Amino acid sequence: MAPGGLDPAFAEQFAQIRQTFILGLAKRESEIEHAPTRADLNAALHRLAGAAGAFGFEDLSQLARSVMEASHHDDEVHLLKVMAELKQTLKTIRSTG
Amino acid sequence: MTDDNLSSDKVALLLAGLRKEYLARLPAELEALEKLAHGLGGVDADRPLLDEIHQRLHKLTGTGGTFGFSDLSAQARVLEYRVKAWVSGSMQGVDDQLRQVFLLELGKLKEHLSEKSIPIVPAPVVHTRVEQTPGKVLNIWLVEDDNELGRWLSCQLASFNYVTSLFTRLADAEAAAHNGQPDLLILDVLFDEEGENSTQILDFYPNLKKMSCPLFFISAMDDFQSRIRAVKLGAVGYILKPLDVPRLVGRMTKVIERRNAPPQRVLIVDDDIDLAAHYRLVLLAAGMEVEILHQSEHIIEKISAFRPELVLMDMHMPDYSGADLAGVIRQYDNLQSLPIVYLSVETDLDRQIEAMSRGADDFLSKPISDRRLVAAVNARVERARYHEGQENRDSLTGLLKHASIKEAIVLEVLRARRTGKPVSVAMLDIDHFKKVNDTYGHAAGDLVISAVALLLRQRIRQSDIAGRYGGEEFAAVLQDCDAQNAHLLLENIRQSFANLRFNHEGKEFSCTLSAGLACSLQYPGSSGTELLIASDEALYAAKHGGRNQIKIASANSRAEIK
Numbered sequence: 001m002a003p004g005g006l007d008p009a010f011a012e013q014f015a016q017i018r019q020t021f022i023l024g025l026a027k028r029e030s031e032i033e034h035a036p037t038r039a040d041l042n043a044a045l046h047r048l049a050g051a052a053g054a055f056g057f058e059d060l061s062q063l064a065r066s067v068m069e070a071s072h073h074d075d076e077v078h079l080l081k082v083m084a085e086l087k088q089t090l091k092t093i094r095s096t097g
Numbered sequence: 098m099t100d101d102n103l104s105s106d107k108v109a110l111l112l113a114g115l116r117k118e119y120l121a122r123l124p125a126e127l128e129a130l131e132k133l134a135h136g137l138g139g140v141d142a143d144r145p146l147l148d149e150i151h152q153r154l155h156k157l158t159g160t161g162g163t164f165g166f167s168d169l170s171a172q173a174r175v176l177e178y179r180v181k182a183w184v185s186g187s188m189q190g191v192d193d194q195l196r197q198v199f200l201l202e203l204g205k206l207k208e209h210l211s212e213k214s215i216p217i218v219p220a221p222v223v224h225t226r227v228e229q230t231p232g233k234v235l236n237i238w239l240v241e242d243d244n245e246l247g248r249w250l251s252c253q254l255a256s257f258n259y260v261t262s263l264f265t266r267l268a269d270a271e272a273a274a275h276n277g278q279p280d281l282l283i284l285d286v287l288f289d290e291e292g293e294n295s296t297q298i299l300d301f302y303p304n305l306k307k308m309s310c311p312l313f314f315i316s317a318m319d320d321f322q323s324r325i326r327a328v329k330l331g332a333v334g335y336i337l338k339p340l341d342v343p344r345l346v347g348r349m350t351k352v353i354e355r356r357n358a359p360p361q362r363v364l365i366v367d368d369d370i371d372l373a374a375h376y377r378l379v380l381l382a383a384g385m386e387v388e389i390l391h392q393s394e395h396i397i398e399k400i401s402a403f404r405p406e407l408v409l410m411d412m413h414m415p416d417y418s419g420a421d422l423a424g425v426i427r428q429y430d431n432l433q434s435l436p437i438v439y440l441s442v443e444t445d446l447d448r449q450i451e452a453m454s455r456g457a458d459d460f461l462s463k464p465i466s467d468r469r470l471v472a473a474v475n476a477r478v479e480r481a482r483y484h485e486g487q488e489n490r491d492s493l494t495g496l497l498k499h500a501s502i503k504e505a506i507v508l509e510v511l512r513a514r515r516t517g518k519p520v521s522v523a524m525l526d527i528d529h530f531k532k533v534n535d536t537y538g539h540a541a542g543d544l545v546i547s548a549v550a551l552l553l554r555q556r557i558r559q560s561d562i563a564g565r566y567g568g569e570e571f572a573a574v575l576q577d578c579d580a581q582n583a584h585l586l587l588e589n590i591r592q593s594f595a596n597l598r599f600n601h602e603g604k605e606f607s608c609t610l611s612a613g614l615a616c617s618l619q620y621p622g623s624s625g626t627e628l629l630i631a632s633d634e635a636l637y638a639a640k641h642g643g644r645n646q647i648k649i650a651s652a653n654s655r656a657e658i659k
Contacts, residue, residue, distance in 0.1 A: 013378055014375070014378060017374045017375050017378065018375075020371055021375075042413065043413060043415050046413045049463065050367075050369060051369050051371050051372040052464070053463055054463070054465075055371075055375065058155070059152055059155050061463075061464050065442060092152070
């Protein structure tokens with residue numbers, strides 16, 4: 001094993017990817033809000049759920065999945081509720097990073 | 098393509114830095130939480146406030162755990178569940194007293210930040226691979242008091258690209274160990290002059306004992322106690338004298354090959370750019386080679402070029418679903434056993450099962466932790482490698498079997514046509530092999546065959562492929578190799594093989610081999626099968642030319658191929 005010595009490249013790459021994700025949240029939210037079809041909505045939610053989980057945003061991931069479920073089951077009331085929570089969470093993350 | 102390998106130390110340092118940053122932000126976060134909690138009034142209007150508190154506690158539970166603050170995480174979870182229960186119930190029950198207790202416990206969270214409660218974060222999985230290009234020289238240290246035997250063994254080992262440093266005493270090797278380490282250490286068990294048994298006294302030679310390279314013992318004595326001690330010392334082999342060099346080298350090579358297995362190749366198919374980038378980095382850090390597919394239509398080309406050992410497939414993609422792509426992959430004969438693993442948010446069990454019936458082997462649910470992803474991919478690739486070996490490889494030599502090498506040659510020649518680089522096909526055959534079997538028996542014959550296979554495996558590159566074509570016949574396809582270079586390689590093998598001394602029940606004998614080769618440059622437009630036939634004709638010419646020689650096929654001298 002090579003001797004220890006700070007190699008910023010690796011951690012920096014991880015951090016950069018994470019930052020890109022956070023910056024891209026506005027676009028993702030827009031995709032969700034303005035999805036033309038249900039298929040598009042599901043695709044956008046699916047992507048968000050997956051990516052959010054990988055970057056440590058567990059609740060965001062869970063919410064995205066909840067919205068997918070609510071949409072799948074045609075539960076209007078619940079859909080609106082979780083959608084609101086999702087937006088709130090997105091807002092929180094974007095402001096606190 | 099691989100990024101630079103990273104040491105565990107470096108990555109651990111980086112993570113420690115990230116953890117420090119997190120620790121620096123925590124006090125402010127906890128303070129904010131407490132402030133929020135103070136705003137609770139025990140009324141229904143509290144709900145949105147409670148939701149926020151719940152969310153923050155949830156985050157603390159998750160990230161606290163990730164950064165190794167397990168006490169903090171556990172406590173935060175307890176409080177999180179409590180708040181969750183309040184939210185889903187009636188606010189009436191949340192009286193003054195309960196709220197006070199909650200506030201108190203919230204305040205206690207910051208106690209889990211003190212130095213003494215910070216646990217050691219286990220180092221992440223980072224692989225360091227010993228770079229070994231086939232044909233590269235490996236260093237062996239041999240400690241053997243019989244100088245003549247030592248020199249004989251060194252000479253034999255040289256044929257297999259092993260450079261031996263000879264020591265007659267353990268003390269000499271111990272001293273040399275201050276300045277370096279070999280790739281492999283071989284120790285004789287009995288040292289007559291000193292009257293010592295190395296398995297008993299290795300403790301007195303700490304440098305030798307703590308070497309991280311594989312250790313072999315050789316001995317004229319088949320002594321159970323010594324064998325047990327050898328095992329306890331972590332030796333990977335205990336070989337009896339008189340030494341059978343091909344057998345010894347076979348064992349040595351297996352051990353070294355296992356250590357230097359090529360990196361696992363993984364293809365990620367996911368339309369989320371951020372996520373794919375993150376997964377790729379995680380797998381890269383674990384020592385794998387990773388590529389990402391952006392355009393799904395090109396999946397087959399990508400698989401042909403990159404030859405992944407596993408495909409991580411997202412199920413839901415805008416243009417083509419993961420299940421459909423898996424279906425296309427399975428349409429190809431040679432891709433039947435390529436492991437396809439769905440990585441998807443899909444939580445519905447029925448839909449997961451249905452997806453698996455469309456050609457995938459397994460299902461991993463997103464989100465997935467980095468460690469779990471690495472473990473899951475690693476396990477599946479290793480299992481696939483094992484099965485591929487069992488199915489396609491000859492058990493004696495570890496080379497591809499007849500059908501597999503033929504197929505490989507066809508594919509490799511096709512690939513070479515695409516890249517425009519020359520490719521050579523070679524056929525090798527042991528001379529007078531029947532005589533070896535008749536004179537010394539089949540066990541001896543097997544050893545001779547193993548020796549040729551070993552030489553082949555050691556000399557060819559990662560991009561080359563070799564197989565056992567028949568009983569004593571071998572075939573190989575060499576990428577980016579013209580006739581001259583192929584000839585050089587085969588000459589090298591021919592000479593090394595001729596220099597080997599096999600030992601059967603005290604009788605020493607040697608063997609030779611003949612070979613023929615054909616290069617695509619002399620046979621433009623020829624298929625792999627045609628090149629194989631041409632190389633076979635060249636082999637025939639070598640046999641008839643007196644054996645123990647290599648012949649290059651030339652289009653002029655050959656009969657017309659239909």
